[in-house]
Amino acid sequence: MTRLKTMIGASLLAFACSLSPALAHPPIAATQAAATFEQDRADILAMAGNYKVRFDMQESTRWDPAYTPLDRKISGGNEVVRVIEDTGRKIVLQHMLVIEHEGASHIIKHWRQDWEYEPARVLVYADRNTWKWEDVPEKMRTGRWSQTVWQVDDSPRYGGWGQFETQGGVRRWRSNWTWRPLARRDAVRKPVYDRYLSINRHQNSPDGWVHWQDNTKMGGKDGKLVPIVQEYVLNTYTKFDGYNVKAADDYWSATKDYWAAVRAEWDKVANENGGIVIQEEAETGTVISARLLQIADDIVEGKTDTQKAVSEARKLIAENTGRI
Template sequence: MISIRSFLGAGLLTLAFAVSPALAHPPIAAEQAAATFEQDRADILAMAGNYKVRFDMQESTRWDSAYTPLDRKISGGHEVVRVVEDTGRKIVLQHLLVVEMEGQSHIIKHWRQDWEYEPARVLVYSDRNAWTFEEVPERMRTGRWSQTVWQVDDSPRYGGWGQFETQGGVRRWRSNWTWRPLARRDAVRKPVYDRYLSINRHQNTPDGWIHWQDNSKMGPKNGKLAPIVQEYVLNSYTRFDGYDVKAADDYWAATKDYWAAIRAEWDRIAAAKGGIAIQEEAETGTVISGRLLELGDDVAKGRTSTAAALSEAKKLMDANTRKL
C-alpha cells in the first residue's frame, strides 16, 4: 500500500497544490463574506428538488504511456434531493435515487452532502480505509464553505473546502484539491489506480445545477503514487417531476430517524477514534454498507423497528471501525 503521506513526501504534489484555492485565492475580508453569505446559502439550498440526472464520465489524458483510457460512459436516472438539516451555518442535503423495475418504484439511498460555513477542520480521505480530520488554515476560513460527501451508508467519502466565486458571469463553488476513494464504477474493475486527486465544482443553472469533477486517477508506480489518467465527470441535474417522487419521500419519512441516528453514530466514532477507519469494499463502499442499507429497507417496509435496526447497526459500526 502506498500512503498519501509518502506521496506528499515525494514532492509530486508540489505543482498540483500550487494552483489550489488555498494559494491562488487570497483570504476573504469579513465585510465581503457577510455580503455574500445569504447568496451562498441560497445557492446551496437551490440544489434541493426533483431531478432527471445525467452522468457523463470520460477518461481523457493518459499520464502513463502503458495505460489505455476507458471509453466515454453516459448514464442517468431520477434523483430526489431533500434538505434534512439547515441551521444557518450548516446545510445537509440527502440524495435518493428512484428506480423503476417491473412496474414498481425502488428507492436507493444515495450520497449525502454536508455544507459548513467557516469550518475549523474537515474530515478527509487520508489513505486506503481511513478518513482523518484536516485543519483548514485559519486565514482561509472567513467566507468559505466546506463540503463533506458521505456514502450511501453515511460513512465518509471525501471532504474539501472552498469558496463561491463568479467568473465570466457564472457563479460556482470550487473546492481545494481533495483525495477520494475509488467510486464503485472503477473499484469493481480492480484498475491500476486506487484513488483520485480531485477538484470539485457546483454551479446552478437555469434548469437545475451541475456537479463538475476533475479527477486525477492515481496509482502505485515504482514505489510511489503517480498519476495514471485524467477523468472529467459532469453530472447534470435537470428539474423534472415525471416519476414517482412520492416513493422517495415516503421512504425518507419512514427511515429518517434511523438515518439520523446512523449519522450521529458516525460522528461519535470519528470523535472518539480520531477519524474513521473501516475496510473499503468495491461493491458497496464499506464492508458494512450493504447491511446498514438492508436495515434501512426493513424499517421502511415495517419488517423491523427503528430501535432494533439501530441496535444491530451500532454494533456493526463499532466492531468494524478502529482507532487511528
C-alpha cells in the same frame, strides 16, 4: 507491501502539500464574506428538488504511456434531493435515486452532502480505508464553505473546502484539491490506479445545477504515487418530477430517524477516534454498507422497528471501525 504503502503515503502527503489552494485563492475579507453569505446559502439550498440526472464520465489524457483510457460512459436516472438539516451555518442535503422496475418504484439511498460555513476542520480521505481530520488554515476560513460527501451508508467519502466565486458571469463553488477513494464503477475493475485527486465545482443553472469534477486518477508505481489518467465528470441535475417522487419522500419519512442515528454514530466514531478507519470493498463501499441499507429497507417493510434497527447499526459500526 508495507514498505510500498508507507512510501506511497509519504509521496501522497508531499504531493498534497504542494497543491495548496491558498496560492490560487487569497483570504476573503470579513465584509465581503458577510455580503455574500445569504447568496451562498441560497445557492446551496437551490440544489434541493426533483431531478433527472445525467452522469457523463470521460477519461481523456493518459499520463502513463502504458495505460489505455476507457471509453466515455454516460448513465443517469431520477433523483430526489432533500434538505434534512439547516442550522444557518450548516446545510445537509440527502440524495435518493428512484428506480422503476416491473411496475414498482424502488428507492436507493444515494450520497449525502454536508455544507459547513467557515469550518475549522474537515474530514478528508487520507489513505486506503482511512479518513482523518484536516485543519483548514485559519486565514482561509472566513467566507468559505466546506463540503463533505458521504456514501450511501453515511460513511465518509471525501471532504474539501472552497469558496463561491463568479467568473464570466457564472457563479459557482470551487473546492480545494481533495483526495477520494475509487468510485464503484472503477473499483470493481481493479484498475492500476487506486484513488483520485480532484477539484469539484457546483453551479446552478436555469434548469437545475451541475457538479463538475476534474479527477486525476493516481496509482502506485516504483514506490511512488503517480498520475495514470485524467478524467472529467459532468453530473447534470435537470428539474423533473415526471416519476414517483412520493416514493422517495415516503422512504425518507419511514427511515429518517434511523439514518439520523446512523449519522450520529459515524460522527461519534470520527470525533472519538481522530477520524474513521473501516475496510472498504469494491462491490459495496464499506463492508457493512449492504447491511446498513438492508436494515432501512426492513423498517420500510415493517420487518423491524427503528429502535432495534438503530441498535444493530451502532453495533455494526462499532465492531468494524478502528482508531487512526
